[in-house]
Amino acid sequence: MQTNSFDVIVVGSGASGGWAAKRLSEAGIKVALLEAGRPQTGAEFSEHVPPYDLKYRDQASEWMRRTRPRQRDCYACREWNYKWFVNDHEEPYTTPDNKPFSWQGRTRMVGGRTNIWGRQSYRFSDQDLHGKSFDGFGEDWPISYKDIEPYYDLVEEYVGISGQAEGVPELPDGRFHPAMAMSCAEMQLRTRVKSKLGWTVTIGRAANITKAINGRAPCHYCGPCEQGCATRSYFNAAFTTVADALQSGNTTLITDAMVYRILTDPSTRRATGVIYIDRNTRDVREVRARAVLLCAQALESARILFNSAEGGLANSSGVLGHYLMDHTWVAGGASGEFPDAPAAKPSLGAPRRPNGLYTIRMKNTINGPREKKYLRGFGFQGGGSTNFRMNAPGYGAAFKKSVLDPLTSVNLVGFGEVLPRFDNFVALDPKVVDKFGIPVLRITMSWGENEKAMIPDMAVTAAQMMEAAGAKNIQPFSVLDRIPGYGIHEMGTARMGRDPKSSVLNEFLQTHDIANLYVMDASSFVSGGCQNPTLTLMALAVRGCDHLMQEMKRGSI
Amino acid sequence: MASNPEPSKSMKLHPVGDASTSLSRRVALQALLGSVGAGLALPGTASGQHPIHQHFSSATTLEQAQQKAAVAGYTPELLDAHQLRTLEALAESLVPGSTAARVAAYLDQLIAVDSPTNQRDFVSALGAFDMAAMKKHSKAWIAISSAEQDALLREASTADSKSSPMRAHFENLKTWVAGAYYSSEAGMRELGWDGNTFHQELPGCTHPGGHLA
Numbered sequence: 001m002q003t004n005s006f007d008v009i010v011v012g013s014g015a016s017g018g019w020a021a022k023r024l025s026e027a028g029i030k031v032a033l034l035e036a037g038r039p040q041t042g043a044e045f046s047e048h049v050p051p052y053d054l055k056y057r058d059q060a061s062e063w064m065r066r067t068r069p070r071q072r073d074c075y076a077c078r079e080w081n082y083k084w085f086v087n088d089h090e091e092p093y094t095t096p097d098n099k100p101f102s103w104q105g106r107t108r109m110v111g112g113r114t115n116i117w118g119r120q121s122y123r124f125s126d127q128d129l130h131g132k133s134f135d136g137f138g139e140d141w142p143i144s145y146k147d148i149e150p151y152y153d154l155v156e157e158y159v160g161i162s163g164q165a166e167g168v169p170e171l172p173d174g175r176f177h178p179a180m181a182m183s184c185a186e187m188q189l190r191t192r193v194k195s196k197l198g199w200t201v202t203i204g205r206a207a208n209i210t211k212a213i214n215g216r217a218p219c220h221y222c223g224p225c226e227q228g229c230a231t232r233s234y235f236n237a238a239f240t241t242v243a244d245a246l247q248s249g250n251t252t253l254i255t256d257a258m259v260y261r262i263l264t265d266p267s268t269r270r271a272t273g274v275i276y277i278d279r280n281t282r283d284v285r286e287v288r289a290r291a292v293l294l295c296a297q298a299l300e301s302a303r304i305l306f307n308s309a310e311g312g313l314a315n316s317s318g319v320l321g322h323y324l325m326d327h328t329w330v331a332g333g334a335s336g337e338f339p340d341a342p343a344a345k346p347s348l349g350a351p352r353r354p355n356g357l358y359t360i361r362m363k364n365t366i367n368g369p370r371e372k373k374y375l376r377g378f379g380f381q382g383g384g385s386t387n388f389r390m391n392a393p394g395y396g397a398a399f400k401k402s403v404l405d406p407l408t409s410v411n412l413v414g415f416g417e418v419l420p421r422f423d424n425f426v427a428l429d430p431k432v433v434d435k436f437g438i439p440v441l442r443i444t445m446s447w448g449e450n451e452k453a454m455i456p457d458m459a460v461t462a463a464q465m466m467e468a469a470g471a472k473n474i475q476p477f478s479v480l481d482r483i484p485g486y487g488i489h490e491m492g493t494a495r496m497g498r499d500p501k502s503s504v505l506n507e508f509l510q511t512h513d514i515a516n517l518y519v520m521d522a523s524s525f526v527s528g529g530c531q532n533p534t535l536t537l538m539a540l541a542v543r544g545c546d547h548l549m550q551e552m553k554r555g556s557i
Numbered sequence: 558m559a560s561n562p563e564p565s566k567s568m569k570l571h572p573v574g575d576a577s578t579s580l581s582r583r584v585a586l587q588a589l590l591g592s593v594g595a596g597l598a599l600p601g602t603a604s605g606q607h608p609i610h611q612h613f614s615s616a617t618t619l620e621q622a623q624q625k626a627a628v629a630g631y632t633p634e635l636l637d638a639h640q641l642r643t644l645e646a647l648a649e650s651l652v653p654g655s656t657a658a659r660v661a662a663y664l665d666q667l668i669a670v671d672s673p674t675n676q677r678d679f680v681s682a683l684g685a686f687d688m689a690a691m692k693k694h695s696k697a698w699i700a701i702s703s704a705e706q707d708a709l710l711r712e713a714s715t716a717d718s719k720s721s722p723m724r725a726h727f728e729n730l731k732t733w734v735a736g737a738y739y740s741s742e743a744g745m746r747e748l749g750w751d752g753n754t755f756h757q758e759l760p761g762c763t764h765p766g767g768h769l770a
Contacts, residue, residue: 047754048754050742050745051740051745052740052741052742052745055666056666056667056670057663057667057737057740059667059736059740060667060670060671062670062671062672062675063670063671180759180761181759181760181761181762182761182762183761183762184762184764184768186762187761187762187764187767187768188767188768188769190767191766191767191768191769192768192769195769220754220755220756220757221756221759222754222755222756223754341768342762342764344760345749346748346749347748347749347750348745348748348749348750348751349749349750349751349752349753350749350756351756351758351759351760353759388748390735390739393714394714395650395651395652395710395714395727395731396650396651396652396653396707396710397653399651399652399731399735400652400653400654400747403735403739403748404748
């Protein structure tokens with residue numbers, strides 16, 4: 001077995017791992033950055049490749065499901081880029097029969113999920129961090145907004161978030177690149193909802209830059225960011241944080257490294273390194289360092305901890321793997337038509353905005369009325385569009401003419417907070433291993449009463465907004481039976497807290513049990529808010545790295 | 558719009574990836590050609606994005622496409638020769654331009670890797686139109702005149718969707734054909750696609766007041 005030594009091992013090169021490698025190596029620390037997938041050079045980017053250059057034009061779902069039955073659940077797994085995702089048969093997971101879970105977005109590329117993420121970037125407010133103080137459920141985070149704020153600023157400045165400041169306390173503003181434009185129908189919704197209901201509909205806050213920074217060009221509105229970006233206009237760790245880390249000369253990137261377990265010295269209760277399996281050669285290798293940072297994604301990091309010790313490493317609390325959260329995704333909402341709003345004719349040649357609308361949480365807010373049926377709240381994503389009428393009736397020349405008849409509509413789709421509950425959890429499946437022989441996760445998760453009560457209100461609320469906006473043909477919907485996982489926002493599997501008896505991490509993402517072991521992805525989340533989690537986990541990762549460097553300087557690590 | 562909507566009766570969304578029902582495929586088709594806006598994780602919604610209209614063609618890819626289209630004598634993977642000709646005739650009637658866009662060959666290739674249920678429904682739809690022609694004219698679909706085909710298509714397209722199997726076959730075939738046609742280069746160009754994927758500006762509402770009143 002070959003052994004190399006570094007100061008710090010970072011497991012995972014996505015949103016949090018990229019930041020950790022950048023932050024530490026730019027401060028002169030020697031980092032080993034381990035990525036389970038292959039290098040991302042950009043050579044496979046296909047955002048400008050026309051569908052008819054693909055054999056199946058991305059319409060052969062059944063064919064893709066032969067190798068990626070779960071990954072294909074995700075809109076971002078396409079014929080253009082499906083090879084970036086795991087083969088579900090080779091790297092499976094299990095669930096109880098009556099509790100399906102869709103674990104999507106499992107990329108095996110440098111940059112991780114930031115290759116294919118939805119890019120929506122929102123800050124959490126104290127309302128999100130201190131839900132228990134407000135309604136009594138769960139636990140408060142051990143930190144406040146002011147603790148994260150400077151790190152939000154730092155991360156946003158570098159990542160580049162386009163958006164609009166609104167001055168609404170439920171969704172703190174950031175330092176935005178110029179906002180992307182809204183259509184007339186969207187403006188009509190925004191102004192009338194604000195006027196009649198007092199709620200805020202704003203342009204999505206997206207990690208798509210609208211001015212040049214750090215050698216990256218502004219968005220050119222081609223559309224499918226999930227397939228890559230020649231101009232690096234959306235934030236992808238592979239071409240930003242990871243590139244900077246490598247540029248520093250202090251980061252060694254090791255690709256195709258499936259980290260199996262963390263090594264520890266029982267006499268000192270310290271982590272000493274990790275063991276990984278080379279995906280291609282199946283060589284088993286060991287890397288040693290003064291500290292280990294797990295940035296592998298909330299489920300994969302839990303899996304590594306469970307594989308590292310009987311009962312789970314750093315699990316004296318017994319909560320490792322528990323309190324798994326997602327968001328209820330497109331769970332309830334409404335669409336409405338805006339036939340009178342001015343709109344350009346639809347055209348496949350028009351610019352495409354890689355971003356939608358965002359409606360700031362309006363239920364159970366600190367200053368607003370409380371709902372009787374459920375705790376917490378939801379935001380709406382979605383957006384307006386002027387579409388071809390593909391469902392026009394008839395056939396022949398008349399059908400083709402009708403297709404061109406424009407239809408302007410707006411969709412509001414709810415993303416709801418999911419309460420952290422002990423009985424939503426992951427553990428090792430004692431019987432199943434992946435193709436490397438590594439035990440896989442068994443995921444047990446379902447919606448609780450609170451989620452089921454909230455989802456129908458998304459439909460009612462969205463319809464109310466459409467009515468206020470003067471929309472026609474309003475169609476509310478709700479989906480109570482969508483299985484968890486579709487939000488692709490797994491959080492909470494190693495939650496932080498002040499009490500080592502009820503949490504795995506402290507506020508700096510350091511495990512209570514092992515001082516030189518940190519978990520820096522969304523595992524740490526105590527509650528999930530209704531906002532997309534990536535911006536927050538990046539800010540927390542940088543904060544955790546600063547803590548680690550202090551501890552290293554102090555000599556305690 | 559009722560002021561108190563009942564979500565339980567309202568529409569359900571189907572992910573684009575779920576091709577197991579013709580409904581989901583129709584929804585997927587709408588998403589396929591959705592326009593600007595919902596650049597989020599919204600497959601299945603009417604305005605959901607699809608990469609199909611986000612692409613351009615370089616001179617090279619155009620040339621390749623034309624070369625592909627020029628390949629004669631396609632050997633079907635799923636259908637037999639008669640079915641392929643029937644599909645070609647039906648496709649041209651449903652969405653004119655389909656023959657030149659090689660819709661039949663593409664669909665044969667696509668449905669060859671689809672689920673057994675979708676394969677059966679597709680083959681069944683072709684058979685049903687053949688039988689409709691035989692019942693009325695004692696000939697197969699491709700042997701009757703254009704006017705006779707049109708009369709039968711009109712009947713199928715306007716039949717009661719609840720009671721008529723022909724209406725279901727019509728909608729099923731039409732959805733496949735439209736999806737194939739509008740993802741071909743010819744179909745995309747008909748919808749305004751011009752090969753330019755670098756846009757300097759994103760136009761938006763410039764009206765003062767934002768349509769408040």
